[in-house]
Amino acid sequence: MTDCKVSLLGADYHDKFDPRMYLQLKERYLEVDMEFHRQLHYSCKQGMFKGERLLELGEGPGISRLIAATTYFSEIVFSDYTASCREEVRKWIENREDAYDWSRHFKFVADLKGNGLVTMIPDPLEPITCDPFDGIIVASCLEAACPDIASFESSVKAVSSILKPGGVVIHWGRLGGNFCKVGDAQFHALTTTEEIVREAYKQAGFTMIHSVNVGNGGDDLQHLADAKNYLFIVARKQNVTHD
Ligand SMILES: C[S@@+](CC[C@H](N)C(=O)[O-])C[C@H]1O[C@@H](n2cnc3c(N)ncnc32)[C@H](O)[C@@H]1O
Structure with missing residues (x-):
């Protein structure tokens, strides 16, 4: 049982989220993540997701989410709320010896091209100001960051505010359930449904x-994260301005 434990969010990430533990945990979700890679690859191949500037919002300590998109964007910006996660990514950008080994993921999506990689810290719970992006990937972040549906909806609007008109967001998020465990720490996960997510993007x-x-990767992962399903969405921001 998990409901007797306090679920952590917000500033708890700074001292209670263990990036390496999370990366090890993610290896158990390889099959679920491969479906994300396949869908992202498909979206790029079909011409749905491409442009100059790509933001990965709340990427955590990993770089794998954007591998398939790297050939379709010329500048990639990583971001995460938690300093230790950004540091983990910086190790990879700087090619340091203690960087995480992403080879299993690269085998799947192949051929990462060198891009202008930088890191930054937008927080979807606050107004975000930065140059707008052509594409944004927001994966398993809003459910972690948002305490309730109202903040989820305003976070989607914050995502929209830094996307160019006609720009595209890839949203990957859990449906159902309310927690995710990283080692001994249990983190909050907002309970959503497909309708809630679709409505937030529509609004x-x-x-x-x-x-x-x-699918959620099977029952034997439910003690780690009680998601019922995962949802992959490609959505285009309207109000396209024509020159
Ligand atoms: C479950 S992890 C997901 C990481 C990664 N995107 C993935 O798919 O594996 C949730 C991430 O959300 C980040 N996060 C939590 N609150 C946030 C906030 N207010 N703004 C941005 N990111 C936040 C955490 O630092 C953490 O890396």
């Missing part, structure tokens, strides 16, 4: 162009 001025439901 923020997006049009859905592709969406897929993906």
